[in-house]
Amino acid sequence: MCDVSIHFSNLKATLIRELKLAKNSIKIAVGYLDFELFEKTFQEINQEKVSIDIVVDNNATSTGNKEVLDRLKAIGVKIKIQEMLANDKGDVYGKMHHKFCIIDEATVITGSYNWTFTASTVSFENFIILRNNREAITKFTNEFHLIKAITQERLKNIQEPEKCKEEGCNGILLNMLVLLPKFTRDGNLDARIVQFCTSNYEDHYSEKNAIAVPVLGEVQEKLENQYHQLVESQISSDNLDLTNDSYALLVEKAYSRYSNTFLVDILKSEQVHCWGHLSPSIYGDDDPDYSISISWKDRFVEDQIDDSYATCFDLV
Numbered sequence: 300m301c302d303v304s305i306h307f308s309n310l311k312a313t314l315i316r317e318l319k320l321a322k323n324s325i326k327i328a329v330g331y332l333d334f335e336l337f338e339k340t341f342q343e344i345n346q347e348k349v350s351i352d353i354v355v356d357n358n359a360t361s362t363g364n365k366e367v368l369d370r371l372k373a374i375g376v377k378i379k380i381q382e383m384l385a386n387d388k389g390d391v392y393g394k395m396h397h398k399f400c401i402i403d404e405a406t407v408i409t410g411s412y413n414w415t416f417t418a419s420t421v422s423f424e425n426f427i428i429l430r431n432n433r434e435a436i437t438k439f440t441n442e443f444h445l446i447k448a449i450t451q452e453r454l455k456n457i458q459e460p461e462k463c464k465e466e467g468c469n470g471i472l473l474n475m476l477v478l479l480p481k482f483t484r485d486g487n488l489d490a491r492i493v494q495f496c497t498s499n500y501e502d503h504y505s506e507k508n509a510i511a512v513p514v515l516g517e518v519q520e521k522l523e524n525q526y527h528q529l530v531e532s533q534i535s536s537d538n539l540d541l542t543n544d545s546y547a548l549l550v551e552k553a554y555s556r557y558s559n560t561f562l563v564d565i566l567k568s569e570q571v572h573c574w575g576h577l578s579p580s581i582y583g584d585d586d587p588d589y590s591i592s593i594s595w596k597d598r599f600v601e602d603q604i605d606d607s608y609a610t611c612f613d614l615v
């Protein structure tokens with residue numbers, strides 16, 4: 300059953316009690332985490348064979364005590380110190396500012412509370428405990444994996460984006476992963492990475508490489524049916540709009556829900572700034588028109604990415 304509890308006092312003790320209830324896994328993304336304050340708790344939890352995976356911001360509170368960090372790493376606690384964007388002088392201007400944790404893929408704790416002495420004693424803080432809330436668990440888990448997938452190379456690419464080479468164009472080049480409504484021979488969903496210009500995506504683009512996105516079994520048959528209906532049969536335009544909408548909805552629902560599982564793997568080897576799915580729509584007897592609906596944007600460049608693009612980038 301889905302359950303919410305809201306807390307303003309006794310936060311550290313409440314948190315530690317929840318952490319100690321973990322049976323399998325704890326994922327923590329907290330900007331400021333005083334490891335000394337929680338070392339004993341983490342040690343006790345680890346002895347119970349619970350995996351602890353932590354991302355913290357790169358700041359003195361979280362990283363100041365190297366000995367504690369080393370002791371925790373030595374007993375198997377995973378700790379990622381998240382580097383952020385820096386300006387050309389090297390000053391960092393972003394923060395990994397979350398304060399959430401996910402326990403056993405069943406409980407989410409989130410609020411203003413940093414895991415520090417000050418927040419635990421003299422500050423006004425809060426957190427909310429969400430139990431068995433599927434949407435919260437999925438979204439926070441996605442966010443956790445996406446932060447873990449941020450590499451130095453990706454930050455460098457954001458800080459020094461590739462510029463469009465077309466004469467007189469001031470755009471930058473971003474990479475879009477496009478899911479196509481068709482399948483590769485080995486049963487994956489066909490997808491392509493397209494490099495497009497933020498100033499003129501209709502003319503300035505190039506296809507980079509093909510990617511096979513694992514198909515969610517439950518989706519494959521439905522997608523195939525939709526695609527064949529859409530492209531190969533003669534259906535009135537009213538019906539086609541309906542079909543098109545339901546195809547888009549299907550992909551959006553299925554892949555947005557699982558975006559951590561397919562996107563995080565791709566981000567390990569590819570620079571992807573957004574992903575979307577290609578939807579055909581056919582009007583009368585003309586060739587089909589296509590558009591790409593964007594389902595995910597890299598937050599560092601999201602203001603330069605539209606919600607949809609009226610093109611197929613010559614992919615069909």
Ligand SMILES: [Zn+2]
Binds near residue numbers: 464468470496499503
């Ligand atoms: Zn351009």
